[in-house]
Amino acid sequence: MSFEVALEQFSGPFELLLQLIEQEELSITDVSLSRVTESFLQHIDKTEATGDELADFLLVATKLLLIKSRILLPVKDAEEEDTSNLALQLKMYKEFAELSKHIEKQFNANVELFPREKADVIVQTELVIPDGLSVIAMEISFSKLLKHLEPFFKLQHVAMERVMSVKERLQEIREAIMERARFSFREILGSGHTKVDVVISFLALLELVKQRVVNVVQSDSFSDIDIHRVD
Amino acid sequence: MLTTNIEAILFAAAKPISKEQLRKQFEISPEVLEESVADIQNRYNNATSGIHLLEHEGKVQFVTNPDAAESVTTFLKKDATSPLTKPSLETLTVIAYRGPVTRPEIEQIRGVNCGIILRNLLIRGFIEEEQDKTKLQMVYTVSMDFMRKLGLTHLEELPQFEAFHENKSIDQLLKDLPTDDVV
Numbered sequence: 001m002s003f004e005v006a007l008e009q010f011s012g013p014f015e016l017l018l019q020l021i022e023q024e025e026l027s028i029t030d031v032s033l034s035r036v037t038e039s040f041l042q043h044i045d046k047t048e049a050t051g052d053e054l055a056d057f058l059l060v061a062t063k064l065l066l067i068k069s070r071i072l073l074p075v076k077d078a079e080e081e082d083t084s085n086l087a088l089q090l091k092m093y094k095e096f097a098e099l100s101k102h103i104e105k106q107f108n109a110n111v112e113l114f115p116r117e118k119a120d121v122i123v124q125t126e127l128v129i130p131d132g133l134s135v136i137a138m139e140i141s142f143s144k145l146l147k148h149l150e151p152f153f154k155l156q157h158v159a160m161e162r163v164m165s166v167k168e169r170l171q172e173i174r175e176a177i178m179e180r181a182r183f184s185f186r187e188i189l190g191s192g193h194t195k196v197d198v199v200i201s202f203l204a205l206l207e208l209v210k211q212r213v214v215n216v217v218q219s220d221s222f223s224d225i226d227i228h229r230v231d
Numbered sequence: 232m233l234t235t236n237i238e239a240i241l242f243a244a245a246k247p248i249s250k251e252q253l254r255k256q257f258e259i260s261p262e263v264l265e266e267s268v269a270d271i272q273n274r275y276n277n278a279t280s281g282i283h284l285l286e287h288e289g290k291v292q293f294v295t296n297p298d299a300a301e302s303v304t305t306f307l308k309k310d311a312t313s314p315l316t317k318p319s320l321e322t323l324t325v326i327a328y329r330g331p332v333t334r335p336e337i338e339q340i341r342g343v344n345c346g347i348i349l350r351n352l353l354i355r356g357f358i359e360e361e362q363d364k365t366k367l368q369m370v371y372t373v374s375m376d377f378m379r380k381l382g383l384t385h386l387e388e389l390p391q392f393e394a395f396h397e398n399k400s401i402d403q404l405l406k407d408l409p410t411d412d413v414v
Contacts, residue, residue, distance in 0.1 A: 011317040012343030052344035060342060085404075089342060092404055095395070096340055100317075100324035102390055103381065107315055111382030113285055113294035114303050116245035 012053075013060035014093040016043055021090075028090050034068035037061075060086070165196075170204040177214055177229045185216075185225035233257060234267040241271070247290040247375050276384055285384045287375055288359075297382030312380065319357075322348045323373065326358055327386060328395040331370035333363070336405045 018028075020039050026032035041064075044057050063086045173188060188201050205227070208214045217226045237253055254264045268284070268291060276283045278298070285294045295303050303309075315323065322345055325337050337345050349371065352358045357377040363370040378386070386392060395401070 011321055012341050014342035015317075052346070056343040088400075088404055089339070092340055092401055093342060096324050096328070097321060099328060099390070099395065100320045103324045103327065104315065104320050106381040106383070107312075107320075109382065110300050110304060111297035112300045112304065112309075113283065113297055113379040113382055113384070114300075114307070115247075115285075115292055115294050115379065116242075118245060 013040075013057045014090055015097065016040065016057075017060065017064075017090060018094055018097070028087050028094070030067050030087055031071065033064055033087060033090075034071045037064040037068045040064055165200045166203050166207070169200050170207055173201075173204055173208060173227075174213060177208075177227065181231075182226060182228045185227065188227075233259065233263070234270050237264075237267050238271050241284070241291060241293050245293075247285075247287075247292040249290050251289065253291075272384075283384050285375065285378060287378050287386065288372055290375060292375065294379055294384070300382065318343075318345075318348050319352060322352060323357060323377065326352075326371050327373045327377075327389060328392065329401070330372035331361070331363065332372075333366060333368045333370055335368075337371070339405055340401075 017033070017036065017040060020036040021028060021032050024032065024036065026035065041061055044054075044061055067086065176183065176188070185201070185205065188205075189198060193201075205214070205216065205225075209216055212230055215228045215230055217228070218224075236257070240253070240256075241248060250261075250264055250268065254261060257264075268286065272284045272286070274280075275293075278296075281296050281299060282293050283296055285292045318341075321341055322337060325340050326332055329336065329340075334345060334349060337349075349358070349360075353360055356374055357380075358371050359374045360369050360371055362368075373386075378384075383389065386396075
C-alpha cells in the first residue's frame with residue numbers, strides 16, 4: 001500500500017512515463033523513451049513497492065532498458081516488435097487519458113439522469129375469494145389440519161399421564177407398605193395391567209428404594225420381587 | 232398504437248426494460264421495435280422535453296433531461312457521488328469506449344493491473360461483468376447507472392466515440408496480448 005501513497009499522483013507506469021516525456025517536451029518515440037529511462041528508474045527506486053503494481057512498473061522499466069540498450073548498441077535482426085510496442089502502447093494510453101478528462105468533466109457536471117424511483121406495483125386492496133372456496137372445503141381443510149396435529153396431541157397426553165402416574169403409584173405403594181411390612185411386586189400390579197403400568201410401577205418402586213423407604217430382593221431373573229419396608 | 236403501448240410500458244415500469252422483452256411481448260421483429268424506439272427518442276430526446284429515453288446495452292429506460300439535473304437533485308435531496316480516482320476514471324474510460332472489453336485488454340491499454348479497480352467499480356455499480364461465451368472470459372461494460380451519472384442517453388454521445396470504439400490500430404495492439412499470462 002505504501003507504494004500507492006508514494007506514487008499517488010500516478011495511476012500506473014504509463015502515466016509516470018508520459019509525464020516524464022512531456023516534462024522534456026519530447027514526442028513519444030523510442031529515442032525519447034530511452035532518454036527518460038533514468039528518471040523512471042529513480043522514481044521506482046524511491047518506492048518500497050510490493051505486489052502487482054510494482055510488477056507492472058518493473059515490466060515497463062525492463063522494456064525501457066531494452067530500448068535504451070538497443071539504441072546504444074544497435075543489433076541487426078533483433079525482434080523490433082517488442083520495443084516499438086511500448087511507444088505505441090504509450091500513445092494509445094495517452095489518447096485514453098485525454099478521453100478520461102471528458103468523462104471526469106461529465107461525471108462532475110451534475111447532469112445526472114433520474115429514472116422514476118419505483119414502479120407502480122398493482123396492489124390488491126379488495127377481498128379476493130380464491131376459486132373453489134366453500135364452507136365445506138373449509139371444513140374439510142380444517143379436519144385435515146386437526147388430523148395432522150393429532151399425533152402431536154397424543155404424544156403430549158401420554159407424556160403428561162406418565163408423569164402423573166409415577167407420582168400416584170409411588171404414593172400408592174408407600175401407603176401399602178406402611179400397612180403391610182412386606183408384599184411382592186406382582187401384588188402391586190394386580191391383574192389386567194398394561195406394559196405402561198409395569199414400567200410406571202417399577203419406576204415408582206425404584207424411587208422408593210432410592211428414598212430408602214423399602215428394600216427389594218429378587219431371587220432370580222424375571223422372578224417376583226419381594227418388597228420389605230425399611231424400619 | 233404499438234409505439235404508444237411501448238411508451239406506456241416504459242413509463243409504468245420505471246426500470247430498464249430490455250428491448251428483447253418488448254419484442255417478445257408484442258411479437259414483432261427487431262426492426263419494427265427499433266422503429267418504435269427511434270420514434271420515442273425523436274419525440275423525447277430534445278431540449279424542451281423534461282423526459283428523455285436512455286438506451287444502453289439493449290435496454291431502454293425513461294429518465295430526466297440532463298439539463299434538469301440540478302433542480303431534480305435539489306428537489307430529491309440527492310447526495311453527490313464521491314469523486315473518481317484517476318485509475319478508476321481511466322478504467323471507466325477504457326470500458327466506456329471499448330466495452331465489452333476483457334480485463335487483459337483493459338490492462339494492455341492502462342499498462343497496469345486493474346483487478347482491484349474493476350472490483351471497486353463493480354461494487355459501486357458503475358460497470359457490469361458478464362461471461363463472454365466465445366472469449367470464455369469476463370467482459371466489462373459500463374452500467375446504466377454510469378450512463379445516467381454522465382447524463383448520456385447513448386454511448387455514441389461521447390466525443391470521438393466511433394473513432395475509438397472501432398479503431399484498427401487499437402485492435403491490433405490488443406491482439407498482441409501476452410498469452411503467457413501468469414496470475
